[in-house]
Amino acid sequence: MSLLVIGTVAFDAIETPFGKTDKIVGGAATFISLSASNFVKKTNIVSVVGGDFPKEAMEMLQKHNVNLEGLEIRENEKTFFWSGKYHNDMNTRDTLATELNVLETFDPKIPANYQDCDFLMLGNLAPAVQKKVINGLHKRPKLIVMDTMNFWMDIALDELKSTISMVDVLSINDEEARQLSGEYSLVKAAQKILALGPQYLIIKKGEHGALLFDKENVFFAPALPLEDVFDPTGAGDTFAGGFIGYLAETGDISFNNMKRAVIYGSAMASFCVEKFGTERLEYLTQTELEDRVSQFINLVQFDISLVDGIKV
Amino acid sequence: MSLLVIGTVAFDAIETPFGKTDKIVGGAATFISLSASNFVKKTNIVSVVGGDFPKEAMEMLQKHNVNLEGLEIRENEKTFFWSGKYHNDMNTRDTLATELNVLETFDPKIPANYQDCDFLMLGNLAPAVQKKVINGLHKRPKLIVMDTMNFWMDIALDELKSTISMVDVLSINDEEARQLSGEYSLVKAAQKILALGPQYLIIKKGEHGALLFDKENVFFAPALPLEDVFDPTGAGDTFAGGFIGYLAETGDISFNNMKRAVIYGSAMASFCVEKFGTERLEYLTQTELEDRVSQFINLVQFDISLVDGIKV
Numbered sequence: 001m002s003l004l005v006i007g008t009v010a011f012d013a014i015e016t017p018f019g020k021t022d023k024i025v026g027g028a029a030t031f032i033s034l035s036a037s038n039f040v041k042k043t044n045i046v047s048v049v050g051g052d053f054p055k056e057a058m059e060m061l062q063k064h065n066v067n068l069e070g071l072e073i074r075e076n077e078k079t080f081f082w083s084g085k086y087h088n089d090m091n092t093r094d095t096l097a098t099e100l101n102v103l104e105t106f107d108p109k110i111p112a113n114y115q116d117c118d119f120l121m122l123g124n125l126a127p128a129v130q131k132k133v134i135n136g137l138h139k140r141p142k143l144i145v146m147d148t149m150n151f152w153m154d155i156a157l158d159e160l161k162s163t164i165s166m167v168d169v170l171s172i173n174d175e176e177a178r179q180l181s182g183e184y185s186l187v188k189a190a191q192k193i194l195a196l197g198p199q200y201l202i203i204k205k206g207e208h209g210a211l212l213f214d215k216e217n218v219f220f221a222p223a224l225p226l227e228d229v230f231d232p233t234g235a236g237d238t239f240a241g242g243f244i245g246y247l248a249e250t251g252d253i254s255f256n257n258m259k260r261a262v263i264y265g266s267a268m269a270s271f272c273v274e275k276f277g278t279e280r281l282e283y284l285t286q287t288e289l290e291d292r293v294s295q296f297i298n299l300v301q302f303d304i305s306l307v308d309g310i311k312v
Numbered sequence: 313m314s315l316l317v318i319g320t321v322a323f324d325a326i327e328t329p330f331g332k333t334d335k336i337v338g339g340a341a342t343f344i345s346l347s348a349s350n351f352v353k354k355t356n357i358v359s360v361v362g363g364d365f366p367k368e369a370m371e372m373l374q375k376h377n378v379n380l381e382g383l384e385i386r387e388n389e390k391t392f393f394w395s396g397k398y399h400n401d402m403n404t405r406d407t408l409a410t411e412l413n414v415l416e417t418f419d420p421k422i423p424a425n426y427q428d429c430d431f432l433m434l435g436n437l438a439p440a441v442q443k444k445v446i447n448g449l450h451k452r453p454k455l456i457v458m459d460t461m462n463f464w465m466d467i468a469l470d471e472l473k474s475t476i477s478m479v480d481v482l483s484i485n486d487e488e489a490r491q492l493s494g495e496y497s498l499v500k501a502a503q504k505i506l507a508l509g510p511q512y513l514i515i516k517k518g519e520h521g522a523l524l525f526d527k528e529n530v531f532f533a534p535a536l537p538l539e540d541v542f543d544p545t546g547a548g549d550t551f552a553g554g555f556i557g558y559l560a561e562t563g564d565i566s567f568n569n570m571k572r573a574v575i576y577g578s579a580m581a582s583f584c585v586e587k588f589g590t591e592r593l594e595y596l597t598q599t600e601l602e603d604r605v606s607q608f609i610n611l612v613q614f615d616i617s618l619v620d621g622i623k624v
Contacts, residue, residue, distance in 0.1 A: 088496065184400065187539045208520040211537060220611050222532045225523060227499045259614040290618055299532050300612045302571040306602055 001142070002116055003040050003248040005032050006108060006133050007123020007237070009047040009071065013083040013097075014276060016090070016231050024277040025057045027080065028123030028147065031234035034281045035241025035268045036121075037064040038289055039249040044114045046070035046133065048102045050078040060282060069111045077102045090229045091206055110136045119248035121240060122146040127156055127163040134166050143253050145169040145244050146198075147236065150176050165197035168253075171240055173204045186211060187218070200258065202243070204236055212262050217255055221262045224270040224295060231276045235269045238281065242268030267292040313454070315352050315560040316426055317344050318445050319435020319549070320415065321359040321383065325395040326588060328402070328543050336589040337369045339392065340435030340459065343546035346593045347553025347580045348433075349376040350601055351561040356426045358382035358445065360414045362390040372594060381423045389414045402541045403518055422448045431560040433552060434458040439468055439475040446478050455565050457481040457556050458510075459548065462488050477509035480565075483552055485516045498523065499530070512570065514555070516548055524574050529567055533574045536582040536607060543588045547581045550593065554580030579604040 007028030014021045033043040044067045051074065058068055078101040086093045108129060120141040122130040130146060146167040152160045153176065164170055170193065174186060181189035190201050190213040203211045207229065209222040243258075243265035250257055270292060274280045319340030326333050345355040356379045363386065370380055395409040420441060432453040434442040442458060458479040464472045465488065476482055482505065486498060493501035502513050502525040515523045519541065521534040555570075555577035562569055582604060586592045 185539050185541075187537045205520070208517070209534070218537055218611060219614070220534045220537070221614075222521070222534065225499045225530055225532070227497055229497075256615075260616050263614055263616060293616060294618050297616065297618070299530060302531070302533075302575055303568075304572050304575060304605060304609065306606050306609070 001118035001248050001251050003036055003043050003119045003121065003244065004110075004114055004117040004141070005029050005036070005043055005045045005121045005123065005241075006130065007032055007045075007047060007121070007125060007147075008080050008103065009045070009049050009053070010080040010082060011053075012233055012277060013081070014231055014233050015085040015096075017086070017088055018228070018230050019276070021276050023081065025054070025060075026082070026234060026277055028125075028234075028237045030061070030278060031237035031272065031281070032121055032123055032241035032244075033061065033066045034064055034278055035238040035265075035272070036245030036248070037066065038242070038268065038284065038286070039245035039264070041065060041249075042067055043245075044070060044111075044117070046108045046110060046114070048072040048074065048106045048108075049080075050102050051075035053079045064282075070109070070114055072109070074102050084233070086232065090232055093232075108133050108136070115139070118142045118251075119244055120144045121244045122167070123237060123240070124149050127152055127160040131159070131163045131166065134163075142251075143168050143244070143247060145171060145240065147171045147240055148176070150179055153179050161196055164193075167198050169200040169202060170198045171202040171204065171236070171243075173206065173236065177201075177203045190218075191215070202262070204239065206232070206235075210239065210262060210266060212255075212258055214255055219255075219259045219262060221259075221266045221296070222299060223266060224292070224299065226270065226273065229273045232273050233277065235272045238272035239265040239269040241265070263293060263296050267296055313430035313560050313563050314428055315348055315355050315431045315433065315556065316422075316429040316453070317341050317348070317355055317357045317433045317435065317553075318420060318442065319344060319357075319359060319433070319437060319459075320392050321357070321361050321365070322392040322394060323365075324545055324589060325393070325409075326543055326545050327397040327408075328588075329398070329400055330540070330542050331588070333588050335393065337366070337372075338394070338546060338589055340437075340549045342373065342590060343549035343584065343593070344433055344435055344553035344556075345373065345378045346376055346590055347550040347577075347584070348557030348560070349378065350554070350580065350596065350598070351557035351576070353377060353561075354379055355557075356382060356423075356429070358420045358422060358426070360384040360386065360418050360420075361392075362414050363387035365391045376594075382421070382426055384421070386414050396545070398544065402544055405544075420445050420448070427451070430454045430563075431556055432456045433556045434479065435549060435552070436461050439464050439472040443471070443475045443478065446475075454563075455480050455556075455559060457483060457552065459483045459552055460488070462491055465491050473508055476505075479510050481512040481514060482510045483514040483516065483548070483555075485518070485548065489513075489515045502530075503527070514574070516551065518544070518547075522551065522574060522578060524567075524570055526567055531567075531571045531574060533571075533578045533608070534611060535578060536604070536611065538582065538585065541585045544585050545589065547584045550584035551577040551581040553577070575605060575608050579608055
């Protein structure tokens with residue numbers, strides 16, 4: 001089924017304990033669509049870049065079946081730029097620079113032939129922009145997944161809640177879930193957030209895995225224990241891309257299939273962090289993905305049969 | 313198979329965001345043996361208390377099939393006492409008081425009819441004391457599990473490493489694994505620690521679950537997401553008690569059975585934190601335990617078949 005992705009296409013400059021980069025290609029829509037390309041045959045993206053955005057990067061995306069018809073190119077402006085430095089634990093980072101550039105006046109336009117969208121992924125952007133995309137679709141998608149961040153909770157909470165009420169799945173990290181709900185317990189936080197409207201909530205815990213909630217169920221997927229996390233940038237978006245890509249291709253939005261989608265998303269994220277930026281995702285093979293998913297199965301599977309009571 | 317537990321039997325005074333206690337019964341051997349009692353028919357413990365330790369607490373342990381023949385009672389001395397205050401996140405705590413009392417000169421004596429020990433659990437104690445217990449057994453147990461803490465890494469590292477080299481399973485938390493190995497990555501830390509001698513390593517991550525490593529495999533069990541964590545005191549020992557209790561009763565020390573044992577240990581720990589001290593463990597039923605284990609199964613189980621490649 002058709003997948004539409006809205007989000008930033010950007011430049012990042014990253015510093016980690018393992019090294020630092022010049023400006024490299026990043027952005028939520030970039031990671032999401034590269035990740036989703038392992039599952040869906042075509043990803044339509046809506047985003048904006050400046051004239052400084054390299055043609056090679058666009059060709060790389062197109063090679064991964066990303067349709068750039070909805071990518072606005074403003075020749076005389078500059079691409080969104082973010083720069084950050086990760087601390088030794090890789091779980092915290094300082095933002096060194098944020099240059100909005102083209103993003104400051106981003107007004108997403110949805111090409112006519114994107115209108116048959118069944119699955120919509122709203123990458124992190126101003127909630128008002130995310131809402132505009134939902135309202136710009138003539139037919140409501142079968143599933144809308146939304147990512148956001150604490151920044152919007154600080155400066156646009158009402159607009160954020162209003163947009164959250166329109167989506168099916170919200171994807172945020174543990175600190176954001178605590179901030180949005182005012183609850184420390186993630187179980188309590190989840191129930192409060194689900195009361196805002198979404199049917200499903202994903203709470204990402206970085207190296208500690210991810211939780212999927214609906215009102216009755218909870219599912220947990222660990223992060224794969226890795227020897228080295230080289231660069232966490234884009235891991236959350238890569239997770240989201242694998243999650244919605246798997247759902248879009250299978251067309252099944254049951255809780256059981258979402259559990260599989262969380263595992264595929266986690267597997268994709270585990271690749272993302274192995275290299276700087278999108279590097280690892282650009283050359284990923286289906287065999288590698290399959291091997292990785294089988295590592296997840298081995299990591300968590302156990303056989304306890306409770307049919308006849310506890311067997312001891 | 314027979315289980316021998318060495319560790320403290322103590323008084324705790326605990327303060328959490330949910331309330332505070334006077335002196336209540338605690339100690340590693342107490343939590344371990346109460347937890348193990350859900351699996352094994354008899355637990356032999358070796359420990360020491362003062363004349364101030366309440367008869368009712370000893371009777372409560374005996375009701376849970378804990379054999380106190382190896383519990384030395386020094387009538388004119390006082391029981392080991394620890395007092396701590398948990399921070400709001402429940403993951404960190406301040407020690408308010410530590411009174412070693414009888415523990416200062418604890419010299420464990422193993423009763424003759426404890427000598428047929430197949431499974432030995434070394435609760436956290438000075439590594440020299442733990443080693444003395446191993447050397448005091450005429451026949452090496454089938455499995456020795458050892459718990460320890462950062463304190464011994466700070467003041468008795470060589471003795472600690474020497475004792476670690478004698479055991480089969482080491483159980484420590486993530487920060488301790490990092491300190492002991494000098495590696496931030498838990499995967500690298502595990503391999504360095506396994507090189508010290510143990511065949512298996514359990515890394516406990518509190519609310520983030522637990523990892524079981526051997527040289528080739530890794531297994532992950534989440535902690536159950538709970539609405540409230542009331543008091544984390546004893547959770548690690550309760551985990552260890554469920555782990556070794558399950559292994560002792562099944563007599564199977566394969567990696568596959570250790571995975572089940574980790575799940576049972578995690579289920580036991582999830583009860584422990586629901587009330588202050590040992591309260592929740594004292595009145596636990598087999599039905600409640602079975603329900604909890606089935607929650608763990610639901611929490612992590614998913615069905616992805618890779619037999620014919622990735623199904624999308």
